[in-house]
Structures are given as structure tokens and as C-alpha cells.
Amino acid sequence: NAGVTQTPKFQVLKTGQSMTLQCAQDMNHNSMYWYRQDPGMGLRLIYYSASEGTTDKGEVPNGYNVSRLNKREFSLRLESAAPSQTSVYFCASTRRSSYNSPLHFGNGTRLTVT
Amino acid sequence: AQTVTQSQPEMSVQEAETVTLSCTYDTSESNYYLFWYKQPPSRQMILVIRQEAYKQQNATENRFSVNFQKAAKSFSLKISDSQLGDTAMYFCAFTFYIQGGSEKLVFGKGTKLTVNP
Numbered sequence: 001n002a003g004v005t006q007t008p009k010f011q012v013l014k015t016g017q018s019m020t021l022q023c024a025q026d027m028n029h030n031s032m033y034w035y036r037q038d039p040g041m042g043l044r045l046i047y048y049s050a051s052e053g054t055t056d057k058g059e060v061p062n063g064y065n066v067s068r069l070n071k072r073e074f075s076l077r078l079e080s081a082a083p084s085q086t087s088v089y090f091c092a093s094t095r096r097s098s099y100n101s102p103l104h105f106g107n108g109t110r111l112t113v114t
Numbered sequence: 115a116q117t118v119t120q121s122q123p124e125m126s127v128q129e130a131e132t133v134t135l136s137c138t139y140d141t142s143e144s145n146y147y148l149f150w151y152k153q154p155p156s157r158q159m160i161l162v163i164r165q166e167a168y169k170q171q172n173a174t175e176n177r178f179s180v181n182f183q184k185a186a187k188s189f190s191l192k193i194s195d196s197q198l199g200d201t202a203m204y205f206c207a208f209t210f211y212i213q214g215g216s217e218k219l220v221f222g223k224g225t226k227l228t229v230n231p
Contacts, residue, residue, distance in 0.1 A: 033219075040123070042205060042223040090159065092219075102149060103219055105159035
């Protein structure tokens with residue numbers, strides 16, 4: 001049981017380049033999330049998907065797009081990377097039936113934009 | 115607005131001693147859940163403990179316990195018999211329902227805990 005798998009683990013981009021961060025979970029969770037973690041800022045929600053076929057903005061969505069490809073997969077795309085998007089990105093998932101179920105996190109992607 | 119405040123950016127404790135990490139939150143929700151997550155240098159996010167807001171009894175998980183004061187909106191984490199492996203960033207968070215039936219988890223900015231030998 002792999003849980004939440006994120007790829008890649010590390011990535012370096014030049015300003016203006018694009019890339020997609022991949023996330024997949026094998027726990028049959030309904031809800032999936034993308035967070036970014038910056039020093040002194042904690043984790044901030046970028047986008048979330050309550051269920052397959054739906055996506056919504058979090059608190060810091062600008063510069064990002066997402067796709068809930070199916071129940072398992074939730075990708076995050078940077079169309080034109082900027083240095084301000086240098087961060088560690090976490091994908092997470094949870095069951096929807098009970099909101100005391102904790103988030104299960106992937107191991108993160110460290111992205112550097114030069 | 116739903117917010118979580120961790121007022122201690124960094125703390126240190128001697129091995130085997132007890133340390134308390136503070137957390138306050140602000141929400142207009144009446145029913146919610148509170149969590150403490152641990153992030154060691156490996157970067158992995160690990161659930162430490164959770165508390166249902168409707169329960170008065172404080173949650174306990176082995177050496178970890180919470181002091182939940184609902185009226186004060188306070189949710190502190192106590193680590194007893196600290197171990198070197200407890201060295202990590204600790205994040206306080208709470209979750210509530212949002213439109214569409216999903217949960218939204220709001221995090222504090224974290225407290226970096228160092229356990230010294």
C-alpha cells in the first residue's frame with residue numbers, strides 16, 4: 001500500500017518554463033489537495049478537489065492549474081514558472097465520509113525556479 | 115476567517131524532559147477537529163494526535179497529549195519524556211466542512227522543536 005505518491009521529488013526550472021507535478025493515491029480517497037510549504041508560512045492550500053470531476057481554489061491559486069484526472073490522480077501544473085513559486089509542494093488526500101479523518105500526505109516535491 | 119496561530123517559532127528541550135507547544139485558533143464553526151502534525155527532517159508529514167471539538171476529554175497518544183480549551187480556542191501539545199526522534203517541525207491544524215462536502219485543513223506556521231541530548 002503506497003499511500004500518496006508524488007513525482008518528481010526534486011525539480012529545477014528556469015523562469016517561464018512549465019511543468020506538471022503528479023500525485024496519485026491508492027486509498028480510494030475522495031478528496032485531494034495541493035499545498036505549498038514555505039519557511040515561516042506553514043502549509044498553504046493551493047487547490048483542492050472534493051471529488052472526481054470537481055476542483056476549487058484554495059488560498060494561493062494564482063499561477064497554478066489543476067486536473068483531477070480520475071479518483072486516484074490529481075495533478076498540479078505551473079504554466080509559466082516564477083521564482084516566487086520556489087517551494088516544497090505537498091499533495092494530500094482524505095476520505096470524505098467523515099471529517100475527522102486525517103490528511104494523508106505525499107513526501108513532497110522540492111521545486112526551485114531560477 | 116479560519117486561522118491558526120503558533121506563537122513559538124522555535125523551542126528546545128532536553129532529552130527525557132517535558133515540553134509544551136502552544137496553539138490557538140479562530141473559527142466560527144461549531145464542530146471541527148484539531149490535529150497536530152509532525153514533520154521531521156525527512157519532510158514527511160506525520161499525524162501525531164487529533165481531538166474532536168465536541169469532546170471535553172483531552173486526547174492522548176502514548177507520550178503525546180493535548181490540553182484542549184474550547185472556550186479559549188486553545189489546543190496545546192505536551193510531549194513527555196522527550197526523545198531525540200521528536201526533533202521536528204510541529205504543525206497545529208484544524209479541519210471543517212466546506213461547500214461541496216469536502217474538508218479543509220488550515221495550518222499554523224509551525225514550531226521547530228529541537229531535542230538536545
